[in-house]
Amino acid sequence: MLTRRHIRVKVLQTVYAYNHSVNPNIDVQEKFLHHSIGQMQDLYLLMLELLVAVKDQAEDFLAKSQNKYLATDSEKNPSRTFVDNKVLNIIANNAVFSEIIDKKKLNYWALDNEYVSIVFKELREKDWYQTYLGKTDTTLKEDQAFIAKFYKDVIAPNDKLYDYLEDKRLTWIDDFPIVNTAIVKMLGKISEKNASDLLVPDTYKNHEDREYALQLFRKVILNEEKLNLQIEGKTPNWDQDRIADIDLIILKMAIAEFLYFPSIPVRATINEYLEVSKEYSTPKSSIFVNGILDKLVKEFTENGDLNKMGRGLQ
Known part of the structure; x- marks a missing residue:
């Protein structure tokens, strides 16, 4: 998931922090470097969890509409195309993904549900969302394309969401573009068979990239x-x-x-x-x-x- 350019940016930030430390310590800053890079995976997981949270809110929205006292025919028999989206359900039902979300305590959307509402409201206003709801028996490919568009057109450019993430962890702002790109690519490939690997990817591409990050930082400082x-x-x-x-x-x-x-x-x-x-x-x-x-x-x-x-x- 991590590119060499992004590694360079992380090292740049770490060297800058080291140079401006009151008591610079190379071992402390090295730990900060790895921690900062590791947080990128947290952001990736959190943005996927947002998709699940929107799905859950959509399901709740349908239930409330059906229970209205004067519900219309369309409210009594709403389209389930979105909440039954195959990609969303692959993510929601993946045990490996759920386990790491719990382990890392990435329950942000349960605590800050208003941001889920903002995203869901914006989605409902899109013409292409209404068109999608009119479909029945969608294929995995159709569901992949829809969720990728949802992510690119609604989630990624959302300013309120961006501000929220910046308040949570400052380093996430630099990670956001690369995480968004990685998620959109992943959404076009995901299936039941490869879900665990794609939903919880390694931060570094390989051992060489991990070593490169460490050595670049050390060579500059030493x-x-x-x-x-x-x-x-x-x-x-x-x-x-x-x-x-x-x-x-x-x-x-x-x-x-x-x-x-x-x-x-x-x-x-x-x-x-x-x-x-x-x-x-x-x-x-x-x-x-x-x-x-x-x-x-x-x-x-x-x-x-x-x-x-x-x-x-x-």
Whole structure:
């Protein structure tokens, strides 16, 4: 689920926190890094649980409509197409998913049900929801497509939900886009057979990514002086004190990848950190960062300092 770019962002945030700590401790910040990354899985699970919560509220809505004193024919015999949606029921009935929700105490929607109501109300206002309710005997593929649209068009862009998540855990705001993308992709693949694996995915793609996160953080912190020296003289119009903190950390992280990660291509490092700088620093940061990194790559290449293994890595 986690991409290398997102790992870089997490390391960037952790280095920033370390640099601004009153009593910086590398072991403490390392634990924070893994905790911050682990919270991404919590957000993934929570957003899937929101789908189940909306399903439950829809079922309750149907029951109340049927019990009205002067219920109309449509209220007495409402469409169950949404509450019987195969994807929603796969999620709701999956024991592995339910167990981890309980274990992690992710019962937010039971405590803050008003956000479930906001999402359900917005869904009911959509023309395509009413069209979907008019269908009978939908296929798994149709149900997958509907829930994916529901997630993309109603849940993901909801500002009130976004504010709620930001209040709960600040790190979730950076995780939200990648979690949303992962969930929409998953909704198109889910079935009874693969549900447990897809509903509770590993945060890291593999062991190498986990090790990469740890080593990148450590290389930047433990080689602070050497990385600073590499930057000195490359910014004739800027003293290091005048370089934005985020830009300085981005430069150090990129240089660390040049020098200590032989399997990562130079161009991949530059492209990734330019994108990170566009999103997390000033409007002109990417131009500044690109200029410095290009100078450094030429210098490292001439001096033989780039220890890259394999074709296409430079």
